[in-house]
Amino acid sequence: xxxxxxxxxxxxxxxxxxxxxxxxxxxxxxxxxxxxxxxxxxxxxxxxxxxxxxxxxxxxxxxxxxxxxxxxxxxxxxxxxxxxxxxxxxxxxxxxxxxxxxxxxxxxxxxxxxxxxxxxxxxxxxxxxxxxxxxxxxxxxxxxxxxxxxxxxxxxxxxxxxxxxxxxxxxxxxxxxxxxxxxxxxxxxxxxxxxxxxxxxxxxxxxxxxxxxxxxxxxxxxxxxxxxxxxxxxxxxxxxxxxxxxxxxxxxxxxxxx
Amino acid sequence: xxxxxxxxxxxxxxxxxxxxxxxxxxxxxxxxxxxxxxxxxxxxxxxxxxxxxxxxxxxxxxxxxxxxxxxxxxxxxxxxxxxxxxxxxxxxxxxxxxxxxxxxxxxxxxxxxxxxxxxxxxxxxxxxxxxxxxxxxxxxxxxxxxxxxxxxxxxxxxxxxxxxxxxxxxxxxxxxxxxxxxxxxxxxxxxxxxxxxxxxxxxxxxxxxxxxxxxxxxxxxxxxxxxxxxxxxxxxxxxxxxxxxxxxxxxxxxxxxxxxxxx
Ligand SMILES: Nc1ncnc2c1ncn2[C@@H]1O[C@H](COP(=O)(O)OP(=O)(O)O)[C@@H](O)[C@H]1O
Ligand SMILES: [Mg+2]
Numbered sequence: 001x002x003x004x005x006x007x008x009x010x011x012x013x014x015x016x017x018x019x020x021x022x023x024x025x026x027x028x029x030x031x032x033x034x035x036x037x038x039x040x041x042x043x044x045x046x047x048x049x050x051x052x053x054x055x056x057x058x059x060x061x062x063x064x065x066x067x068x069x070x071x072x073x074x075x076x077x078x079x080x081x082x083x084x085x086x087x088x089x090x091x092x093x094x095x096x097x098x099x100x101x102x103x104x105x106x107x108x109x110x111x112x113x114x115x116x117x118x119x120x121x122x123x124x125x126x127x128x129x130x131x132x133x134x135x136x137x138x139x140x141x142x143x144x145x146x147x148x149x150x151x152x153x154x155x156x157x158x159x160x161x162x163x164x165x166x167x168x169x170x171x172x173x174x175x176x177x178x179x180x181x182x183x184x185x186x187x188x189x190x191x192x193x194x195x196x197x198x199x200x201x202x203x204x205x206x207x208x209x210x211x212x213x214x215x216x217x218x219x220x221x222x223x224x225x226x227x228x229x230x231x232x233x234x235x236x237x238x239x240x241x242x243x244x245x246x247x248x249x250x251x252x253x254x255x256x257x258x
Numbered sequence: 259x260x261x262x263x264x265x266x267x268x269x270x271x272x273x274x275x276x277x278x279x280x281x282x283x284x285x286x287x288x289x290x291x292x293x294x295x296x297x298x299x300x301x302x303x304x305x306x307x308x309x310x311x312x313x314x315x316x317x318x319x320x321x322x323x324x325x326x327x328x329x330x331x332x333x334x335x336x337x338x339x340x341x342x343x344x345x346x347x348x349x350x351x352x353x354x355x356x357x358x359x360x361x362x363x364x365x366x367x368x369x370x371x372x373x374x375x376x377x378x379x380x381x382x383x384x385x386x387x388x389x390x391x392x393x394x395x396x397x398x399x400x401x402x403x404x405x406x407x408x409x410x411x412x413x414x415x416x417x418x419x420x421x422x423x424x425x426x427x428x429x430x431x432x433x434x435x436x437x438x439x440x441x442x443x444x445x446x447x448x449x450x451x452x453x454x455x456x457x458x459x460x461x462x463x464x465x466x467x468x469x470x471x472x473x474x475x476x477x478x479x480x481x482x483x484x485x486x487x488x489x490x491x492x493x494x495x496x497x498x499x500x501x502x503x504x505x506x507x508x509x510x511x512x513x514x515x516x517x518x519x520x521x
Contacts, residue, residue: 059416079422091413095435095512104431108423136512156421 005192006033006056006160011065013051013218024217025051028065031211031220038186038193040203040210042249048218049196050164056194057083057162069160077160081109084158084191088165090145092137098148099124099133105155123151126185143174150182154189161191168198179205180234187231204245205232212252222252278304299481307489310482318471318490325467326494328384329456332391333498336452337445339392340399347400348407348433365397373459383464390459391452398451399444406440407433439513442506449502450495457491468494 008031015023026048033039041049054060056067058074069077077083092101099120106116124130127147137145146166153161167175179202186193197203203210204226212222226245228236236242281304289297298306311318343361347354369390376393377386410433418428460469468491475483506513 057420059420078420081421083420085417085420087413087417089413091411091417093414093432093435095438095510105421107431108418108421108427138512
């Protein structure tokens, strides 16, 4: 963890909706992200988190500003297949078994057949779904489906893991378990993670830094370093330090009067 | 509401027995209560029809085979054309706008009128059967397939876009498999229609086929053969439908699994 890897420079996004109105979704957001860092984009819904993530992923072009990643554009990174993306919904392909869902990116990239099998095994193991490879998505719970989504995102050993509220559709217990597991997985993969959430404790638990965004227009309100020791287990959530961070971030939102 | 496989079979069985019983009772009433002179023509007993079918099994099977095989070939060709059209229309909005009205108009020409026209052009009974079956098939296949291709959710596409998948791979890995259940909906609609159309073409002066048997027996007042061919035709339609259902279960196992869970 050292040098700046992703530079977000004065990025703005103005949408025009069907009625022709302009919506200022992001207003001149600047941000530096370091290699191997786990950062969260935190804010209420509508503050432009998804917009920023999609701009970084080259799924959307900003109306102003630019993103530089290791001296390249998001497009270069996308073409080099260095992104892994996890959406709020698992977005699995219903007609593929768990194994073949994880295999999908490797098929696109042209990973040799022999290597695929061992890599699928490795990823299944990583997300704790060893015995579920032959199942179809509809046979799995929401939490397990999201684990498959993560395994698939990791299939190409991405340098950048982008996650858009991946656990927000899950219940509290499953979410906390997956938070813990995600940290363990991240510890092994060393990817740079950009994690979108609207849940303050979740962002504190996971991140090295929390980027606080406020809406109308989407603005960067604060950056909070989380100096909690790693590896982090769920017991950490009961510690006074943890509460302090949660309270501190909550105050950020109160200050801008939302 | 959940209906188990077992229950579903029961429902089918009750329906079948109900229809058979209803038929027999109506035939009985017609003959012995109303004492209609033409009872055996208007509505003969079902069991006598079955006996006739059994006695003429060879002839009926042969005629069915002629009609059915042409219908099947036409169905296959029509399905391929329908799929290709749907893919092309999904690739190009312009093409869709140009082609779609023609598709709709094509379906406004009644088969009864079209069949003689086709026959006059190609001058071949077999070819006419195949063309008409294909003509009937391509429309529901194309329309359903296209609606499948157009309803793929954005995020499923973005997933591939984010790892720079080629257009070819997007179709191969996502669009086509996604549209398969829609395709089968189209095939299920088209299959019995293709059979019916093929039978209709028989009647336009063919020398063989189940439609010919129906027509000739009607002219020669051999009503038992007539009824036997009507029932045989109906069975052909049902068989074609179930062939498609079975193919769907075979090719789309995840689909039947899902249905089993929610149906
Ligand atoms: N395609 C779009 N067209 C118009 N407005 C949009 C579009 N996408 C998002 N927005 C608007 O931009 C703002 C930010 O959206 P989004 O980035 O999805 O926020 P978040 O992910 O934080 O909930 C919202 O007000 C939303 O309504
Ligand atoms: Mg969002």
